[in-house]
């Protein structure tokens with residue numbers, strides 16, 4: 001009988017000792033201080049990860065509107081014209097009843113004026129044969145640089161170009 005009570009006492013003492021050790025280990029974790037972080041070597045946060053409100057916004061470019069006479073010249077699909085707007089030669093091409101594109105009309109090779117080819121769906125320079133897509137990207141040289149594209153908007157029934 002005495003042996004049993006001793007063994008019980010021994011058991012409880014051991015159990016209490018283990019519980020105390022576990023509590024000690026746990027308290028060490030609670031008071032542990034994380035190692036310092038070296039922020040000087042941290043990679044910058046990519047802009048894509050930022051919320052929209054944190055991204056830098058490009059200022060909206062003002063619209064320059066075509067006259068009614070100019071707009072009439074590019075009203076049907078396949079129509080195109082080069083208009084001088086703000087001292088720049090701009091090619092307007094009516095792609096469809098609802099689509100209108102605009103880009104610089106000055107070939108980036110040697111400066112000839114480009115033309116829209118509705119059947120081919122591209123823009124060509126007749127001087128040396130450079131060809132561009134409808135976003136102004138070079139498709140075929142000798143030109144190496146793209147034509148500058150412009151955003152076209154319809155506002156209050158008028159055709160505007162952002163520049």
Ligand code: FES
Nearest residue numbers: 107109110125128
């Ligand atoms: S000027 Fe246009 S291809 Fe040479």
